[in-house]
Amino acid sequence: MQTVTSQFIADCGSKIRKLYWGCLISFQKTFASGITFFTIGTSTIGGTDIIKGVGDVVQEWDKYNYTDYTNRVISFEYTREQDPYLGGGVLSMADVTLDNHDDWFTPNNPHSDIRSHILPWRPIRLYAGFRNEAVPVFVGLTEKMPSIDEKGKTVTFHCIDFMQKLFNYPLDESVIYQNQTTDYIIGQLLQLAGLGPTQYILDSGFNIVDFFYAKKGDKLGTYLRKLAQAELGRIYMDEHGIIRFVNRTNWTNNIASSWHFDKSNILDRRSSTEDNLINVVEVKADVREVLANQKFWELQTPIQVPANSSINIWADFSDPVTGVDDPVYITSATTSFYTTNKEKDGSGEAYSANISLSAISKFATSCKMTFANDNATTPIYITTLELFATPAKVTHQVYARYQDDNSVEDYHERPVVIENEFIPDESTGNSLATIVVTDNKDYNDYREIEVVGAPQLQIGDLVGVSDENQKDTYYITKIVGKMVDAKFTQVLTVVKKTINKYFRIGISTIGGSDQIAP
Amino acid sequence: MPDMEIYLGGVLMPKYLALEEIVKPNANEVMSLDGTLRVDFVNTRRGWRLKWGLITVADYQTIRDKFDEQFETGNMHWLNIPAYNVYVQVYMKIDNKKIKHNGNFVDGIEVELYEQYAIS
Numbered sequence: 001m002q003t004v005t006s007q008f009i010a011d012c013g014s015k016i017r018k019l020y021w022g023c024l025i026s027f028q029k030t031f032a033s034g035i036t037f038f039t040i041g042t043s044t045i046g047g048t049d050i051i052k053g054v055g056d057v058v059q060e061w062d063k064y065n066y067t068d069y070t071n072r073v074i075s076f077e078y079t080r081e082q083d084p085y086l087g088g089g090v091l092s093m094a095d096v097t098l099d100n101h102d103d104w105f106t107p108n109n110p111h112s113d114i115r116s117h118i119l120p121w122r123p124i125r126l127y128a129g130f131r132n133e134a135v136p137v138f139v140g141l142t143e144k145m146p147s148i149d150e151k152g153k154t155v156t157f158h159c160i161d162f163m164q165k166l167f168n169y170p171l172d173e174s175v176i177y178q179n180q181t182t183d184y185i186i187g188q189l190l191q192l193a194g195l196g197p198t199q200y201i202l203d204s205g206f207n208i209v210d211f212f213y214a215k216k217g218d219k220l221g222t223y224l225r226k227l228a229q230a231e232l233g234r235i236y237m238d239e240h241g242i243i244r245f246v247n248r249t250n251w252t253n254n255i256a257s258s259w260h261f262d263k264s265n266i267l268d269r270r271s272s273t274e275d276n277l278i279n280v281v282e283v284k285a286d287v288r289e290v291l292a293n294q295k296f297w298e299l300q301t302p303i304q305v306p307a308n309s310s311i312n313i314w315a316d317f318s319d320p321v322t323g324v325d326d327p328v329y330i331t332s333a334t335t336s337f338y339t340t341n342k343e344k345d346g347s348g349e350a351y352s353a354n355i356s357l358s359a360i361s362k363f364a365t366s367c368k369m370t371f372a373n374d375n376a377t378t379p380i381y382i383t384t385l386e387l388f389a390t391p392a393k394v395t396h397q398v399y400a401r402y403q404d405d406n407s408v409e410d411y412h413e414r415p416v417v418i419e420n421e422f423i424p425d426e427s428t429g430n431s432l433a434t435i436v437v438t439d440n441k442d443y444n445d446y447r448e449i450e451v452v453g454a455p456q457l458q459i460g461d462l463v464g465v466s467d468e469n470q471k472d473t474y475y476i477t478k479i480v481g482k483m484v485d486a487k488f489t490q491v492l493t494v495v496k497k498t499i500n501k502y503f504r505i506g507i508s509t510i511g512g513s514d515q516i517a518p
Numbered sequence: 519m520p521d522m523e524i525y526l527g528g529v530l531m532p533k534y535l536a537l538e539e540i541v542k543p544n545a546n547e548v549m550s551l552d553g554t555l556r557v558d559f560v561n562t563r564r565g566w567r568l569k570w571g572l573i574t575v576a577d578y579q580t581i582r583d584k585f586d587e588q589f590e591t592g593n594m595h596w597l598n599i600p601a602y603n604v605y606v607q608v609y610m611k612i613d614n615k616k617i618k619h620n621g622n623f624v625d626g627i628e629v630e631l632y633e634q635y636a637i638s
Contacts, residue, residue: 016557226594265551452548452556487546 001258002135002239002456011130012454019488020134022127023073023096024066026159027083027117028407032065057234061139061162061241064123072098074154075484076126078138078303080239082459084089084477084497085276085440086416089225093159094126094138100155120144128455128483135456137481139241141165143383163212163237167221169193170310174364176320176392177212178290181205182227183420185212186245187365193220196334200243204286205232210289210424212391213320213364230365230422234434239458248435251460257473260464267489268450268466276441276495279407280415283429285398287421290322291391293335297367299385302344305373309356313385315367321389324362329355335388337370344381349382385457400429405415438500445496447474453481453488465494521624522570522602526584526610526638527633532570532577543580546634563637566597566608570627578624583585597631601626607634 004012010018078094106491107118123143127134140161145157145159171192177185182205207230214223228235232248294483299314305311315324327336331351340355359370369388373380407414416436423429447465455461461476474494481490524531545559559617588595594607610630616626 015555016559019558019560137565264554266551268546268551443595452550484542485546486560487548489548 001458002050004135004456005133006022008133008135008456013454014130016177017488018131019483019486020127020129020131021070021076021482021483021488022071022134023069023076023098024125025069026064026066026123027067027119028178028208029115029117029122030065031063038486039108041163059122066125069098072100072104073483074099075482077480077482077484078126079140079478079480080156080459081478081493082234083234084234084251084460084475084495086418087234087435088229089163089221091163092237093139094140094159095123095127095156096124096153096159097121097156099153100148101153105155107145112268118146122157122266123162123164124157125322128453128481128488136239136241137455138239138283139237153363156265156320161237162241163235164242166220167189167224168215169220171214171220172216174216174320175214176214176322178210178322180207180209180212182207182231182233182247183245186224186227189214189220189223190243191383191485195243200245202245203233203247204234204237205231205245207249207422207428209422210421211286211330213289213392215365219314226422227421228431229418231422232432236459236481246460249499251462252499252501254462254475256458256462257464257510259457259460260466261449261451261492262466265452266449266465269450270448276440276446277411277414277442278416278436278443279411280403280413281401281436282415283398283400284416284417284419285421285423285429285435286394287396287398288319288392289395291395293323293325293388293390295386296321296324296391297387299338299382301426302341302381302383304344304379305355305371306379307373308376310370310372313369313371313382315369315387316410317365317389317391318366319391319393320364321362321391324360324367324387324389326360327357327385327387328382337384337386338382338386338453341383342378342383344383346381346383351375351378354378354380355380390504398423398426398429399424400433402430402433402437403431404437407437411443435500435502441496443473445472447494448491449494450489450491453483455481455488455491457490457492463492463494523600525596525598525600526608528583528598529580531568532573534568535571536567536569538569540567540630542638546622547585549624550569558584560638563633564637565630565632566599566604568629568631572623572625573627575622575624581627581629582604582612585610594634604615608632609634 014243017394045502074097080092081090106119109115120142124140124142126138128137129135140159142157143160173256183202184225187202233245235245237243297317299334322391327338330337330339340350342351352372357369358372361368371382459476462473463476465474474496476492477495478493479490519531523556526554531534543559544561544563545557570610575628584595588610594609613628616628618625
């Protein structure tokens, strides 16, 4: 639950509640130069105040100059969600409808100062609360051009959270990490996308990835999602715009119930056919392994180095490598080598003293070599060039399958296939499959309840839910908040779920409550 | 006691029968499963209802002009009720169904003046 004042809590539970909200948009996408923080209703519209994140964390999206469009809001709705069963990354979304009586938000309206800035990917922040206190509920971007209702004179923006921007970030270079934890690799990848270490909060990862390889040009999102999923963790952006990675057991830190729902504040409840039962899990992974130093690349045809000149030779590898030996002339070589000759077919004089490797740059999947010829008159061929390297090849496929027979008998087969190259071995695969089945083989009481809205609630919060038959605590897995028609309601998806904590060397304590991993 | 003067858009309104204050919360009732009533509200809005009896066509035209003007200019009129210290911009509505034309006189005119901004 977000931290709020006791007055906020009291107001939230009142029978008559005075709603309060905020909507800030930066159509111009200009950055503020000052570092004073924006206060709804106080700061100057178009001024230099910035939106503050949590604590000292200031994100790139905090630094835009936002304009307060609160008095234009007709309604907004937002959705936050996480997958507590298989992990990964889920984006938040929002839809905001604004008054457009004067066509202010209509692109190319000559009377609108922001006409040329009504474009996709404009930063937006939404707040909800009571009296004069509001908590953030969404930080993101408008996804597309607005949908304009000419008859009703309204405009609706569909928005996605800033995580989408990170997920779409293309890697500038190929990267390799060996024997690192999930959180370390996620941190490194976020830094490649331009974030500083203070701009994200990552739980300790359970998984140690033997070999992580990401190709240049690939989108960051694929790797972030898979890294999180490989240990059933979740990566997401919170209501303040902070990127978080939470491991599988993070929710067990929420011991106390954040809010209680009963028939006096539940407006509607729906049964669902979804039960998230999982009793058969197959784990598949193509695992890369760093192999011993070996011949890995060779020049296909001789290349001439002109007299008193130099040439570049690029070696493109079929698999990533963790190291490449510098080539030396064959007579003194033990691994990588090259040969030279005046003739292309190697039938002439060697001229080996005139050719030297003047520079070498090594990358994950390529290597650039510069050969220089210091002979003033004679062009010389590099007739052979072989590189020795330590390649990381897909050496084997992990396959693990676990089934709970009793559950299959009771509920029929409910299979899930997890394909993820960051599951390092059969042992981890078996453990993962068994954990998923053990945690989800029995019916998890799953409810969808429409409630009197409490904007401070977050995904993973423990809430009490009681009805005619029972009273128990549930985890929130999805929130759909609606500020519509002068009322604030939420549709919560909640699940009663036991999250087992398994023993981990270096983290768990002997005699503690953690179970021995399956 | 003389009738209170009411100015709309700077023009003194003809003598009227009644002035009523309309206070309306911008709120919505939320009913829970067990029937508990909760109310979420945003603010309170205020308006004024003015009713006239039989008035001359000229007086009616004064009122009617103010109604039409707001659409021609795109601006809300200023409502001034000095006795109540009210000086606010309002949106004017006329209930046309009640108006009866009778030669040189007009009867049953009723207008509602909604203040532009909420009062709380």
